[in-house]
Amino acid sequence: MIHAASGYSEIRSWEKAAVEASKLALEKAGLSRASTVFLFATSSHRKQLDKILPRIKKITGAEHLIGSSGWGILTEELEIERRPGLAVLVVDGPELEISSLALENLQENNFMAGAAAGNWLKTLDLPPEAVVTFADPFSFQSPHFFDGLEINYGYIPLIGGCAGEDGREGKTYQWAGTQNLYDAVSLVSLGGALRHATGLARSCQPFGETFQVTRSEGNLIYEMDGRPAYDILLESLSLIEFSSSSPPVKGDDILQQVFLGLPVKSFQTDFAQSPFMIRHILGVNAKKGLFSCVSPVEEGEFVTFTVRNPEFARQDMESMLSELQTRIRPEEARFGIYINCCARGEALYGQGNHDVSKIRSFFPKLPVIGIFSYGELAPIDHVNHLHHYSGALSLFAEK
Template identity: 30%
Template sequence: RAVLGASGTGVLTERGEAEGGPAVAVLVVRSDGPLLASPFLLADREAIDTGAGAELAERAAPAVAEGGCLLILPDAMSLDPHGLPRALADGLGPVPVLGGVAAGSPVFELYAADVATRALPALAVSGARPVVGVAQGCQPIGEPYVVTGGEGNVVRAIAGRRPLEVLREALRAVPDLERRVRQAGVFAGLAINPAKSPLERGDFLVRNLAGVDRETGALAVAEAVRIGQTIQFHIRDAQAAREDLEAMLDRVKAALAGRRPAFGLYFNCAGRGQGLYGVPGHDVTAIRRRLGDWPLVGFFGNGEFAPVGGRNFFHNYTGVLALFPES
């Protein structure tokens, strides 16, 4: 038996979503077939970083050697959100890493009969590879361009121009700009595979714009950016999030190829939900309408983990859906 869980700002099942108040969501899975689950716990960690990721990868590798995935529910207080998935990728290769970051007040994690903090509970699932969809809630604006100047996370030139000028040009092309920008956030999208053409939704790693230098026109991005990398700005609001979720569900439905999910997991960001859409239960309603009725559980967290373009990343503002089809 394996029991795994985490606190969140809300919880969800196939019946709906509960935010901002006491609630619990539980999914019980029994398998008489090939599906096996191996639990792990790294407790009382001052830093859930590359060291913790390397240790977890070493312990979990035998369980996912023949295929499967790794579910993680780390504590936000000690998490290195980029170092952890990087170390897991180094140790596990292409194995999908899925999960959400524990949230709420207080923040805690569940493992077996214990409640922990500053912990990294994990579950290595073997015998089945889930169908995964990532809805980043964003719409590309403007055109994709190549980064031609910068260092670290600071972009100093895009296609030989000042990045702030390129951003303003992209924003001017947004329909109903004044209303949408008032409600929206603007982000940088970094192409996962710049050789792909054309680049579409889901082809980018979406990151916050962390700062702007109005004198030089440079932009800081919450991710290291390389010269030669393809960048395209994105806008995030309720309209973009709805469209992106529907596009993700279309991709998941196609990948299921007629199979029915035995159960699913949905890791949603605390920045989505009713605060984004203005109505409760939006994402769960859309999932059921598009993919049918089957057991689903999840929570609203401080960040999400999922692969994009075959590589594992930490995300913000996303909805990550993992479906385990019936065998």
């Protein structure tokens, strides 16, 4: 049987927080030690991570200690934003197959890092169910990492996301064991007696029409439906009706609320009912009639515009949780990992603890741990993707 439980601490002292969170998790799980421990910390603890990691490893007896910094952290009980926090999830069971790895110097070559991850997976006795991944968002180039991994190993579900921070240092941290790193990716393979299911909830609602990109170059979009892309963007913005619960929007901030919706598969034209990826519109050039997107956009692809909408986000969260219940029943789920975009939480809903309260209502006894992230990993139709402005919940149950 798999034993799992979470603990957290809001104590500012790193030592007291490490002890409180670890012992609470062990006590709730009925364990004296745990083979695998997930640990997340807010930026307030960043200067003490080299002390926190060995202390928690010693308290829990963890063979595998994995995690990252977050803009905020969460458990099934609460979300901690804009204040100090540590969260610990202990996992143990006789039939689990767990392995962990940290890869440094990620920025130098993401493709080779993905290939190295593939080599590591080849050494495992059994193929894992999934690989939980925490990457430095300032170094991680997901397409290259995915390519290196899949060319060398093949498809394996990657879940987790990009680490976060509070903006004071401009640096995030990833760890495996007592190695506290940056410009890195930490990975833990979960297998053996485990099965999993992942769901994705979005913050942004498609609006207006679907357009075909008829001229583009890299991340620059010149024409849509044969017309200047800038003109179509302006026309689309005029269609927006912000709800009363939406964050207030000023003219200069409109591109902080409106994003491009990109397809997840070829020839996708439906964005209302089908999955899609949310990407920033970086800027516009009225003279040239173009706008730029954070990701490359291929000519011939269909795209749409999306807008942050808390009401849509609430509904999508409930739909995601309801769908997950059909794949893993609440009484079967042993633990969950929830990676939540840093632009959700209080910034989206105007209140804290929204998402964890929803998770608790659908999965009342589920131990959960997670971060407020700079990117969320979740596969769609057996293809790995890095998402933004989303919440990705992965549930684990016994086979």
